[in-house]
Amino acid sequence: MSATQTDGADRAMAGKTSIAQCWSCQGPVAQGQSFCPTCQAIQPPGNPEHFAQLAMEPTFDVDLAQLEQNYFRLQRTFHPDSFAAKSAKEQEFSLRHTTNLNDALKTLKSPVLRAEYLLQMRGAPAAGGPEKTVNDEGILMEAMETREALAEADSPSDVEAIVAVAQAGILDCTTDLSVAFADGDLTAASALTLRLTYLFKLDDEAAQRARILSRSA
């Protein structure tokens, strides 16, 4: 290990307070700062963490109005139009910032994606793995019965009843998920996230079925 490498490691260890150099004026820029305090040049986006990016607390219970408000404010700050007269490098940074903001909004707005993201942040694997297969007799039976009912539903009111069940389930599940995250019970949160995904999928398919039935009616 050479002396310079140790030096670099020390700087990285300092974590939140680590200082980088502005690419334009070489002045100091704290990690996470998007503009150089000396020359005001836009900085490349760091490792994007969705909550921090949109200036939100990392919690499941996000205030959606606040989320959108922050998003639009930040979009205005970084919008490529504001950098049209700047160098190619600054234009590229602005584009990368806005892309990250879009990704962050998309993830945090959706309860399912937000829950999956929180689980990942806290190092808890999402239940069911990549294929989302489960070994839970309860949810499998429920899914089979509901799907059978949906397949047999031949009037819009039958389907509406299933949609109502799905939507009531989504509400309950979201409440439970909020409690599980607040209690730090990641095992429960993981199972509930999978259940919430299932309920949204069901709601979606019931709505599709309702459209088909109303067309043929």
Next chain:
Amino acid sequence: MAYSEKLIEHFENPRNIGSMDKASSDVGTGLVGAPACGDVMKLQIKVNDEGIIEDAKFKTFGCGSAIASSSLVTEWVKGKTLDEAGEIKNTEIAQHLALPPVKIHCSVLAEDAIKAAISDYRTKAEEAGSGGDRELVSEQAAE
């Protein structure tokens, strides 16, 4: 994506769709799936006194590959012993239907379903006594 003729054939004319009485002592039921993706698969077997699978039924909600995989398995297991049926591998299903790589998990689901159905039948037989004992003995002898 191009699907094989065999796959399309099973999808358009699925074999053995239906349900059997889950509570019946000679019926084994396997329920597997990924409800979050909209996939649920139920596979049931009816086993006779000689331990041979006499009949098989399935009900699958999911993509065409999942339907074809379960349909194929119900065809394959009929006439087999429980041990033989338990040896069916997802790779054989995937190969037979020429499943595209992104659909391999459908064949895994079908293998899981038949294994779950066999295990359900064996648990029931064990609990019921006589029939199950014979099963257990033959299994132990094989080991």
